[in-house]
Amino acid sequence: MWRRRVGALLLRPRSSSIPTPSATHRRRHHLLLPVSVPDEKGPLASNVLLLRLFTSQAGADGGNPRKPFIAFVLGGPGSGKGTQCTRIASDFGFAHLSAGDLLRNEIASGSEKGELILDIIKEGRIVPSEITVELIRKAMESTDAKRVLIDGFPRCEENRIAFERITGTEPDLVIFFDCPEDEMVKRLLGRNQGRVDDNIETIKKRLKVFENLNIPVVDYYSSRGKVHKISATGTEEEIFGAVRKLFASLGFENFVFHKSRGL
Numbered sequence: 001m002w003r004r005r006v007g008a009l010l011l012r013p014r015s016s017s018i019p020t021p022s023a024t025h026r027r028r029h030h031l032l033l034p035v036s037v038p039d040e041k042g043p044l045a046s047n048v049l050l051l052r053l054f055t056s057q058a059g060a061d062g063g064n065p066r067k068p069f070i071a072f073v074l075g076g077p078g079s080g081k082g083t084q085c086t087r088i089a090s091d092f093g094f095a096h097l098s099a100g101d102l103l104r105n106e107i108a109s110g111s112e113k114g115e116l117i118l119d120i121i122k123e124g125r126i127v128p129s130e131i132t133v134e135l136i137r138k139a140m141e142s143t144d145a146k147r148v149l150i151d152g153f154p155r156c157e158e159n160r161i162a163f164e165r166i167t168g169t170e171p172d173l174v175i176f177f178d179c180p181e182d183e184m185v186k187r188l189l190g191r192n193q194g195r196v197d198d199n200i201e202t203i204k205k206r207l208k209v210f211e212n213l214n215i216p217v218v219d220y221y222s223s224r225g226k227v228h229k230i231s232a233t234g235t236e237e238e239i240f241g242a243v244r245k246l247f248a249s250l251g252f253e254n255f256v257f258h259k260s261r262g263l
């Protein structure tokens with residue numbers, strides 16, 4: 001497997017206590033590559049990425065040839081994680097693993113575990129980490145993709161710790177879609193996919209679980225300089241504009257863009 005120590009991908013941290021490499025470092029160290037990353041607080045604020053030092057084969061260049069580039073995609077229920085992941089997958093060649101879809105597939109398989117999962121999802125609670133991590137691990141093993149989006153995971157600290165323990169790795173990047181609650185509720189009530197948890201009672205519980213259990217995970221990765229927050233209000237297209245800029249700034253090629261130019 002691609003078990004190894006994951007190097008640092010230094011995005012601008014939310015917390016100002018985390019040092020950003022200085023301009024002197026940038027000049028002295030050819031491995032430090034300055035790039036601009038869009039930031040909701042200001043246009044194209046400057047960030048510095050330790051791009052060549054980082055982890056995996058599938059970034060702009062270099063890295064460990066065995067480990068895929070892993071991006072966790074987080075955000076509240078209805079913030080648009082799945083919608084944006086579909087776009088990232090097709091434009092930037094990522095495999096899209098949705099934790100919720102993997103759990104729903106397990107329910108559909110009719111397994112004993114599926115019954116337990118269904119009860120938990122109906123309640124808006126979090127499925128035991130061993131179950132979810134095992135599904136994600138298997139899905140990762142069955143893809144040879146070099147870039148993987150893990151959508152809706154980790155949902156809590158227990159999820160995060162179990163993932164790190166079982167896979168022996170960490171994400172290279174964490175994208176956090178930031179969306180106001182009233183907008184998330186509106187979207188969930190209009191989602192219309194026949195989901196057992198898209199009703200107002202369960203939505204209220206999911207929002208509490210998000211605040212209490214998922215935000216601490218975002219804070220943890222922020223403190224490690226891995227989080228890139230994207231405002232999730234506006235049209236799907238506007239949000240994808242910010243996403244596209246982020247991936248371009250990380251050195252990922254946009255396949256659709258190149259195809260449209262016959263490249």
Ligand SMILES: Nc1ncnc2c1ncn2[C@@H]1O[C@H](COP(=O)(O)OP(=O)(O)O)[C@@H](O)[C@H]1O
Pocket residue numbers: 075076077078079080081082083084187188190191192232233234235236237239
């Ligand atoms: N920017 C947007 N504006 C309005 N509706 C959106 C937007 N992005 C997604 N949606 C819709 O909101 C609902 C929830 O989106 P989804 O991608 O499933 O979110 P999540 O995976 O975070 O729960 C879906 O019906 C989707 O079509």
Ligand SMILES: Nc1ccn([C@@H]2O[C@H](COP(=O)(O)OP(=O)(O)O)[C@@H](O)[C@H]2O)c(=O)n1
Pocket residue numbers: 076077078081082099100101103120121122124125126127128132151152153154155159197206
């Ligand atoms: N890591 C995860 C992801 C989802 N889930 C469960 O699956 C439900 C649906 O997750 P989802 O990611 O499909 O939901 P959305 O945020 O996309 O609306 C969650 O409310 C949890 O009950 C979980 O227990 N653990």
Ligand SMILES: [Mg+2]
Pocket residue numbers: 081082098100152
């Ligand atoms: Mg989803």
